[in-house]
Amino acid sequence: MKTTNKKERLVAAIENGTVIDHIPADKTYQVASLLGLFNLSTPVTLGFNYPSKKVGNKGIIKVSDKFFTDNEISRLSVVAPKVILSIIRDYEVVEKKTVETPNEIRGIVKCNNPKCITNNEPMQTLFHVEGDMLTCHYCEKEQDINKVELL
C-alpha cells in the first residue's frame, strides 16, 4: 500500500487533545506517569529520542481528547521544567503553554529528611520553591529540585 507524506502526518497528528513537547528524553516516561496517562482510556502516543536544540534528545507525548488543568501541568515542572504543551482543536494548535514552576509543591516530592513528620505520618508533603531550591514546609530542610525523589 502506498502512503503519502500527507497521510503520514495525519496519522501522527491528533484531532483534539494535547501535545507535550520538549520533554528531556529520559523523563518522558516519568512525565507520562505524573500526568496519569497510563490510566487513561483515550489514545496516547509516546515518542522518544527526537533531536532537540533545547534539551538534547527529547520526548514528545500526544494525548487525544485530553486537556490538562494548570494544577496537573504544574506537577510537570518538578521533572521537566522546559516542557511546552500545545492544545489541539480540529488539528490546529489553538494555544501553547509553557510549564511554570509553582511557588508551592504539594504531595509530589518526598522530603529527604528521614525524621521529617511527612515521612512518619500519613500526610501530604509541602515545599516552598525558590529558584532550584525546595524548602520543606514542616522541617525546613532544603533540597535541589533537580535531585528530588518523587512520591
Ligand SMILES: [Zn+2]
Ligand atoms: Zn521535611
